[in-house]
Amino acid sequence: MYGVQYSREKIVTEDQDFLDLDWSYAKNMKVAETLVILSHGLEGSSSGQYILGMVKLLNRNGYDCLAWNFRGCGGEMNKTARFYHSGATEDLDAIVRHALAKGYTRIHMMGFSLGGNLTLKYLGESGSNLDIKIESAVVFSVPMDLLACSRAMILPKNIIYMQRFLQTLKPKVTKKSKLFPEAFNRSHNRYVRTLYDFDDVYTAPLHGFENADHYYEACSSRNFVGGISIPTLIVNALNDPIVPFESLPVEAIRNHAKVWLEAVSEGGHCGFRPAVLRDGVYWSEHRALTFLKNGMRDDL
Incomplete structure (x- = not known):
């Protein structure tokens, strides 16, 4: 290719x-x-x-x-x-x-x-x-600035981007939850409608952050x-x-x-x-x- x-x-x-x-x-x-x-x-x-x-x-x-x-x-x-x-x-x-x-x-x-x-x-x-x-x-x-970009992703004009990301991220969580049921609660998927939701429900707690805001602040390269x-x-x-x-x-x-x-x-x-x-x-x-x-x- x-x-x-x-x-x-x-x-x-x-x-x-x-x-x-x-x-x-x-x-x-x-x-x-x-x-x-x-x-x-x-x-x-x-x-x-x-x-x-x-x-x-x-x-x-x-x-x-x-x-x-x-x-x-x-x-x-x-x-x-x-x-x-x-x-x-x-x-x-x-x-x-x-x-x-x-x-x-x-x-x-x-x-x-x-x-x-x-x-x-x-x-x-x-x-x-x-x-x-x-x-x-x-x-x-x-x-x-990860928080600013997460907020931008919610805008109607960017829905195609957010859907594209979630279409692959959420199935990965489903697959992972079968391997590590103690680390994931698949029922939380129903709360995930945006990338911010995904980061708040999964990314942050899985990697030692308090919530999405903490994750964004700790990892934004502007800092x-x-x-x-x-x-x-x-x-x-x-x-x-x-x-x-x-x-x-x-x-x-x-x-x-x-x-x-x-x-x-x-x-x-x-x-x-x-x-x-x-x-x-x-x-x-x-x-x-x-x-x-x-x-x-x-x-x-």
Whole structure:
């Protein structure tokens, strides 16, 4: 698909669960010097169009890619009662440590939507303790204020997004409840009509938060962006229907020496398709490649 050939690897987490990793190599299955770690969005996977398109372009330009799947998103249900969530940086840290052990000397990080929030939170938490081999990050359509985005999801114009997410999230709960009946009450499904409801009923208590509001406050990357220590580009569209631009910490980013916010007029949520495709490359793919190669140089 998209000309991308993945090689899957399964790694065991510290809590004896697993993560599915999909590798795509630039040079004949040999480890290149540079790796890009890609984190997908809510209910996405390594096979999402926005992941595959990015991997294809990066491979073509000499970058190895690691597109990892969040727990329960790689085609099979994970082993523990927990799922993934917007702030589960312990899993991203496991991915980074595994990649470093492979011998890569240069690593870049990339995230989309929920994966972008996760990436920014991880970088902010790590701060100056981040491994020096991790050089930069670029993220797209990031819900940096999870509560504001959850509220936006309830708007009538966004019902299609919410229904799409719930159509896969709720069946996962049903399946999990059969494996871990002590951790789930399937009767609560009738109370879940919005993504906020899902997070309040399932995500929050399952992962140690008091409620949805506590979960959103604890995991919103706007609260961690100040600690980021490497060059990081955040790209959000002004017309993103589920990430209100006013929810982004514009002033905090403007005063940050290492972080840039690029506001584009069009792109929606993880769209960024130009009016005319050149070589099948989306604007976001070209922008990411340019940033990885050149950073935020003014002469480009």
